[in-house]
Amino acid sequence: MLDLxxxxxxxxxxxxxxxxxxxxxxxxxxxxxKDSILQNEVLSIRENWLFSTGDNALWATKEFDDTxxxxxxxxxxxxxxxxxLKTVFNGIGWFRFHFHTDSTLTKMPLALTISHxxxxxxxxxxxxxxxxxxxxxxxxxxYIDPDHSPVLILISDTGMHVLAVxxxxxDILTSREKYENEYGGFKMNIAKADVAIDAYRSRVLSNTAxxxxxxFIFLTLFVVHLVLFLFYRSDKSNLYFSLFNFGIALSIIMxxxxxxxxGVKFANFIGNLTxxxxxxxxxxxxxxxxxxxxGNKIRPKIILLLCFVGMxxxxxxxxxxxxxxxxLVVICALExxxxxxxxxxxxxxxxxxxxxxxxxxxxxxxxxMSLAAINNGLTTDNPYLGGLLIGLSILAxxxxxLSMSSYLAWSFATVNKVxxxxxxxxxxxxxxxxEHQQEKQHLLESRKGELEKEVALRTTEVIxxxxxxxxQHEALKSEKKKSDELLLNILPAEVAEELKEKxxxxxxxxxxxxxxxxxxxxxxxxxxxxxxxxxxxxLHECFKAFDNIMEHNGLEKxxxxxxxxxxxSGIPVYNDRHAYNAIKAALEIITFMKERSRHTNTFEIRxxxxxxxxxxxxxGVKKFAYDIWGDTVNTASRMESTxxxxxxxxxxxxxKLAINDFIFTYRGKIDAKxxxxxDMYFVDNIINK
Numbered sequence: 001m002l003d004l005x006x007x008x009x010x011x012x013x014x015x016x017x018x019x020x021x022x023x024x025x026x027x028x029x030x031x032x033x034k035d036s037i038l039q040n041e042v043l044s045i046r047e048n049w050l051f052s053t054g055d056n057a058l059w060a061t062k063e064f065d066d067t068x069x070x071x072x073x074x075x076x077x078x079x080x081x082x083x084x085l086k087t088v089f090n091g092i093g094w095f096r097f098h099f100h101t102d103s104t105l106t107k108m109p110l111a112l113t114i115s116h117x118x119x120x121x122x123x124x125x126x127x128x129x130x131x132x133x134x135x136x137x138x139x140x141x142x143y144i145d146p147d148h149s150p151v152l153i154l155i156s157d158t159g160m161h162v163l164a165v166x167x168x169x170x171d172i173l174t175s176r177e178k179y180e181n182e183y184g185g186f187k188m189n190i191a192k193a194d195v196a197i198d199a200y201r202s203r204v205l206s207n208t209a210x211x212x213x214x215x216f217i218f219l220t221l222f223v224v225h226l227v228l229f230l231f232y233r234s235d236k237s238n239l240y241f242s243l244f245n246f247g248i249a250l251s252i253i254m255x256x257x258x259x260x261x262x263g264v265k266f267a268n269f270i271g272n273l274t275x276x277x278x279x280x281x282x283x284x285x286x287x288x289x290x291x292x293x294x295g296n297k298i299r300p301k302i303i304l305l306l307c308f309v310g311m312x313x314x315x316x317x318x319x320x321x322x323x324x325x326x327x328l329v330v331i332c333a334l335e336x337x338x339x340x341x342x343x344x345x346x347x348x349x350x351x352x353x354x355x356x357x358x359x360x361x362x363x364x365x366x367x368x369m370s371l372a373a374i375n376n377g378l379t380t381d382n383p384y385l386g387g388l389l390i391g392l393s394i395l396a397x398x399x400x401x402l403s404m405s406s407y408l409a410w411s412f413a414t415v416n417k418v419x420x421x422x423x424x425x426x427x428x429x430x431x432x433x434x435e436h437q438q439e440k441q442h443l444l445e446s447r448k449g450e451l452e453k454e455v456a457l458r459t460t461e462v463i464x465x466x467x468x469x470x471x472q473h474e475a476l477k478s479e480k481k482k483s484d485e486l487l488l489n490i491l492p493a494e495v496a497e498e499l500k501e502k503x504x505x506x507x508x509x510x511x512x513x514x515x516x517x518x519x520x521x522x523x524x525x526x527x528x529x530x531x532x533x534x535x536x537x538x539l540h541e542c543f544k545a546f547d548n549i550m551e552h553n554g555l556e557k558x559x560x561x562x563x564x565x566x567x568x569s570g571i572p573v574y575n576d577r578h579a580y581n582a583i584k585a586a587l588e589i590i591t592f593m594k595e596r597s598r599h600t601n602t603f604e605i606r607x608x609x610x611x612x613x614x615x616x617x618x619x620g621v622k623k624f625a626y627d628i629w630g631d632t633v634n635t636a637s638r639m640e641s642t643x644x645x646x647x648x649x650x651x652x653x654x655x656k657l658a659i660n661d662f663i664f665t666y667r668g669k670i671d672a673k674x675x676x677x678x679d680m681y682f683v684d685n686i687i688n689k
Contacts, residue, residue, distance in 0.1 A: 034104035042191040045097060053093040060123040060164045066096050091170035097163040101155055111150035111196035116186035118143045118169030124153060125161055135168050150196035211256040218249035221401050240288035241404050247281025272314045275325060279310040282332040289336045293343040293351060337362045350407050357403025364396040423476045430469055437462055491626050492556060494572045507617030513570030514582035514611040514654060515636035520563045520603035521645040538602060545592050553585040558628055568628055571616050579657035582609050583683055586648045606647055608639025611654040638672035648683040655681045662686050
């Protein structure tokens with residue numbers, strides 16, 4: 001079952017009361033004051049509505065006599081076997097709400113919020129203040145859900161007021177199974193304008209930040225592992241894992257589209273697609289776990305059949321589709337948990353890596369769903385507990401792809417190690433085959449006459465064996481080449497070569513190199529002006545240009561730290577022109593930033609350079625990263641921090657190495673943090689020779 005209620009709460013929490021309409025006997029007037037607004041922040045207008053089926057423009061006026069109208073709820077909820085709805089609501093009708101205000105509410109900005117799966121027109125004292133959707137009398141109707149977007153109102157006088165709502169929803173009559181135990185009418189609240197606007201904005205921003213970020217993370221994992229499968233198709237684990245990420249990514253992104261969609265038909269269409277994407281994810285996780293640790297060939301086929309039924313379930317029955325969907329997720333999660341538990345008990349390689357993530361996911365959501373079922377929902381007024389639950393939920397969701405990625409990385413490393421051992425064995429076999437060939441040749445020479453036929457036969461066999469070995473050797477070399485290319489993208493060529501030959505790389509002392517630091521001066525101000533995506537895009541464009549400048553001038557990029565950029569000239573291969581190359585690269589960066597600032601609003605940059613000794617290399621055994629250490633690095637950082645926007649600040653050590661190549665301005669002795677006073681120079685320009 002899919003409707004707009006799924007945009008806010010799970011199916012297990014949709015336990016609603018049945019429709020209640022009765023003849024009006026007495027009318028209770030709601031008193032709305034400034035104190036009641038401030039005390040409750042949001043007032044729900046649910047009761048004391050007067051209702052009449054039909055359509056008449058006069059029913060919007062304040063003076064209309066509605067004393068004979070029926071009194072009831074505006075939600076139009078349907079009990080599963082209720083057959084009386086058509087007697088009170090034939091698809092279109094009017095709701096009127098009387099309320100009284102005092103002088104404290106006069107001129108106070110207020111906001112009405114409404115949510116419904118139909119079309120509505122809202123009147124205050126006879127004046128139309130907002131219409132949502134299109135009514136059937138205007139041609140083809142269009143039903144939308146405003147999702148409590150605020151409508152600003154201002155009450156100019158005290159006394160009695162009337163809210164009139166013209167409401168249409170013919171779907172409640174033609175598709176009653178969609179609205180069983182759900183509301184087919186509308187929900188309305190009134191609040192201070194700023195409170196309603198802030199609440200709506202916060203909900204939209206939080207949904208966008210959490211859902212889109214999570215969705216694109218899973219989408220990225222899908223692309224990465226699909227590419228890995230295309231390069232190495234004999235291992236299907238990457239294919240199944242990429243499909244799992246694809247299903248989760250689409251489910252999250254489509255959930256976001258449902259939240260922001262106002263059109264009811266579009267939201268229902270996207271909601272049905274969510275069943276398909278979730279079924280794909282369930283099928284993929286089942287196939288992956290069975291491929292890695294399961295030996296049963298029948299069970300995966302049964303799961304695939306159940307997932308196919310899950311894809312078409314919303315088109316068969318709205319009422320039971322959600323329950324089937326929850327059951328399918330539980331079955332797949334339990335299957336994965338059982339298979340992984342057995343694999344961990346039998347100590348199968350890699351089972352613990354995957355098991356930690358999936359078992360945490362199953363345990364956490366099993367507890368949450370059990371508590372929700374026992375307590376008829378899972379709600380809390382404690383913001384800290386709510387934040388903790390959200391954090392644990394995000395951690396549980398990402399624990400599955402994190403554990404899977406860790407396992408696949410471990411598997412890749414294991415295969416690479418085995419390939420290396422096989423390569424050694426092949427080389428040994430090749431050597432032995434050659435020795436055997438020579439021995440046979442010697443025997444042939446001594447017994448050429450008698451064994452001529454036998455030698456020819458044996459020679460043919462040996463040549464065939466040699467060809468097979470060479471084919472295997474070339475295949476292993478091809479795989480080794482792929483591994484080498486991946487390693488060279490992470491580490492400098494010299495360090496990568498040492499790591500391959502020795503299995504480790506020792507940190508190396510360099511007596512004289514130049515360290516370059518850059519930092520954006522106005523980063524904080526720019527971050528306040530730009531959105532998060534624009535800020536990251538601008539950083540990417542700048543750092544991409546810096547990377548090209550470093551490569552062009554022979555500098556080794558070390559890393560970026562926030563908006564700072566660190567590079568070294570003279571490592572891993574020593575270069576006596578390291579100071580010249582570093583300053584030249586800095587000048588090119590200054591030129592690039594000035595040119596960019598002419599066309600776009602970008603950052604201002606300051607640069608610091610210092611020359612001296614340092615230690616460079618990699619430490620640890622996992623997630624290698626080439627890094628540098630030493631006082632030279634700290635001093636270069638002080639050069640940058642004491643520089644100025646658009647300037648290159650260098651130390652006296654660098655100045656002495658490049659005195660004949662550039663034009664400098666002596667700044668004098670300037671105090672540097674924890675370094676005392678240091679002679680510093682600004683680089684003005686290069687000397688043309």
